[in-house]
Amino acid sequence: MKVILRKNFDQLGKVGDVVNVKDGYARNFLIPRQIAYQATVGNIRALEEEKKQIQKREAKELEEAQKLAVELEKVSVTIPVKVGEEDKIFGTVTNQMIADALKEKGFDIDKRKIEITEQIKSLGIYTVAVKLHSNVTASVKTWVVRE
Incomplete structure (x- = not known):
């Protein structure tokens, strides 16, 4: 048939x-x-x-998705974390933490769309990819700072 x-x-x-x-x-x-x-x-x-x-x-x-990507490129988020010796953070920065920080900025992004290539285990500035569409990916600058 x-x-x-x-x-x-x-x-x-x-x-x-x-x-x-x-x-x-x-x-x-x-x-x-x-x-x-x-x-x-x-x-x-x-x-x-x-x-x-x-x-x-x-x-x-x-x-x-392209319009949202342009807006997300301009945004940077700050994630305060608890730190131990030598500026090592307890645990890692997760997709959910970044999604929550983006929500505070007015962007409702699903945590499954956020792609962290390397685990964030210390303070610093990181670039995190957000996959908005199969052909559109935006980069969000993420600041991990001491709480």
Whole structure:
């Protein structure tokens, strides 16, 4: 049975691909979960319209992410931490701490989007990446200071 994928599916392909699968797999798994629908002439036309809407939405999300990235580049956050001997901090600076500091500045960023490449275990200035979109990443200057 030929089906059109509505969602990206690792084993089969990407959105809009027309793939050939066994009838039972399509009827019992793909179609009920709305991962795919049967490839008919009407569904192919509907898919083209759906692709246009998806492209418009993705373009809008990309534009918003780029605007937010420009604003985030201008921001620096300060994270006060408790320190021991030789300016070593207790624990590490986490994604949540940076997300909270950004929230205080007016940016509502999910902690899972913040990427800390090296663990922050001492005082200093660090650059932290924030992945806003698959193609847009912003850098936030993070100051780790004594509490």
